[in-house]
Amino acid sequence: MNITAVATWTEGWWAIEIPEVPHVYSQARTLDRVAGMALDAVSLHTGRPQADFAVRVDPRLSPEEEAAMARATAAKQAASETARAASVANRAAADTLHAKHSTRDVAYLMGITTQRVSRLLSPV
Secondary structure, three states, X not given: OEEEEEEEEEXXXXXXXXXXXXXXXXXXXXXXXXXXXXXXXXXXXXXXXXXXXXXEEEEEOOHHHHHHHHHHHHHHHHHHHHHHHHHHHHHHHHHHHXXXXXXXXXXXXXXXXXXXXXXXXXXX
16 A cells, blocks of 8 residues: 655654544654654554555655755756766867877867776767
8 A cells, every 4th residue: 555654844853644544643853764654653553564555755845945945956957967068068079179189189188087088089
C-alpha cells in the first residue's frame, strides 16, 4: 500500500500525518527520519508489517521556504545549462584551434592541460 507522510515543521519537530490511514500521527526530529517514523506508526496502527507499505514523504514548507527552494532549483538548472554550453564551446574552440595549431599550443591558448585538449578532441 502506498502512503504519504505529510510532514509539517512545528516547534522543533516534523509533525507527521498519514492521510491514507486516518488518526495516525507521529513526529521526527529530522526530515530523513520521517519515512521510518511513518512506517512505525502505520504498522502499529494496522498490525501489518512495514514491508506492506511504501512511503512518500511530502514536506510542507512555508511560502518563503518554497520560494527559496524554487530560486535554488532555477539557479542549479541555469548553472547546469551554462556548464553544458561551456562544454560545447570548449570542444568547438579546441577543434577550431587544433586545425592549425599543435595540441600544446591549443592548451596554452585555452589555459588548460594538453590532456584536457586531447579529451576535448576525442570523439564523444
